[in-house]
Amino acid sequence: MSVTDERYVNSGELRLWTERSGDPNHPSTLLIMGTAAQAIGWPDELVARLVAGGRQVIRFDHRDTGRSDHVDFATRPYTLAEMAADSLAVLDGYGVEAAHVVGASMGGAIAQWLAVHHPARVRTLTTLMTSPMGNNAGPAWARAMAGQPPAPDELPPPTAEFLRHVLGAATTPRATAEERIEADLATLRVLNGPALPFDEPAARRYVARSHERARNPAAAGNHDLAGRRLTPDRLVPLSGITAPTLVVHGTEDPIFAVPHARAIAAQVPGARLELVPGMGHGFFSPGLPRRIADLVLTNPARPD
Template sequence: MARAQANGLELEYDTFGDPAAPPLVLVMGLGAQMITWEDDFCELLAGRGFFVVRYDNRDVGLSTWLDHLPPPDLAALAAGDPSSAPYTLSDMADDAVGLFDALGIDRAHVVGASMGGMIVQQLAIDHPDRLRSVTSIMSTTGDPSVGQAEPWALALLTRPPATTREQALADSVEGYRRLGSPGYPDDEAFLLAKAALHYDRARHPVGTLRHAAAVVASGDRTARLRDVRLPALVVHGDADPLINVSGGKATAEAIPGAELLVIPGMGHNLPRAVWPDLADAITRVATQ
């Protein structure tokens, strides 16, 4: 893995495939490290003819942690006052453009999951000239009337961080299992190994809070998405308890000409069984 200077930060990234192939940049979600894009999925996309780049967003993984910034006032954010958010999704979209510049990428296909979907939507709004296509997975537009979480799912996401490794792994396994795909369940051993891999690589709960503040402070993108003129794919599971499928449907309705792919039985993760269909759809839209 390597680090790039981007937008005044250092972003950890790695790559798969031929650097001469069309670039495809993967953007992960709230508090999630780039390794949430599993190696085999990245290799699958590289095998479809892309130069695949994945990276840690600011405040997560091995990219710059912004701990000099004050913690957000989540109560004020919930009440509609965004002034305590240390940064916004536009800032995070600018990070991606800074990575493009550092890697000599003029225009890229971008694929984002969850908050990463929000970031790639913001990229399409703020930097359409730097994109070739946009794929938004299990995400939403920021319209508070769509994409709402089940109360229990939101409670899982907002519980206090664990104070021991053992409890952190147990919490992660529970979150993976309950938020994941009922149609494609993973076994506990796999989930525990995944939790350990992520915990041991990096753990930064306060960065996740700042990510959440950025989401809340950035508001509704619906009106601006209607001006996007890029090939676009929207993917969502019909069993997603964290971002209801209505968020994906609203995103596809907002972006002119966007293709909507709703995957039965998929929750808030990317199960291996759906990878071939997902790669097919990304490739199809990217080659329009």
């Protein structure tokens, strides 16, 4: 029996909005979104494909996004570890002991954290468009913004086009709802990259719905602050991951170039790397959500 239900679960004092799709008796897949992104950042098409593949799928709004509670970061700063604890609270809220964990961008770092620190909760690990959880990207970004070459021992910075967009976005008008939607669309277009067609109607629907669901849009910026806090728990080697691991990455990702994915795959024992030709940093290209879901389904758990 396939069902879709929404509920709030508690993570400490916070309430998190969650949604489960599929047969509750099927193996669980937990989808963890990236920086400032709501649960609906996982396309419905991708969720439906996973459900058709025999999974129940759980997605949720991070703290500070969508319909979940918000935090005063100035007085209660949090870390990636606390966001990972939210993910565990979501599993607990559905009575799930272990799940196939799939994380995109910052969600990929959270997924790595779970696989390192709570291996019993992770049946398989799939990372999408992300970097090793212990990578300190700040210096590479700073050098690139200053027009300096990267250091020999660091992973590549974002593309020059993306960095130009970031600088320009600071002065982009956002006074009206339409201006905010257009600004977000421009970002998604850059993230898509030039190789694959950009599904602007789908992206526009997503942006409009995100704005409708957001209780406090500015709070999502706290994720950037949390992501920059490179705490000791993030420096634990990925070589301790025991879950079957799949690293999925686009060849045209403007934020994390392919070496970021290769670094994860090299550090996790037995990890499999799947490069998706033309894919950027997002799902807004026709057919791409189904393709990613099909890859996720190829990462089987080890027999109990």
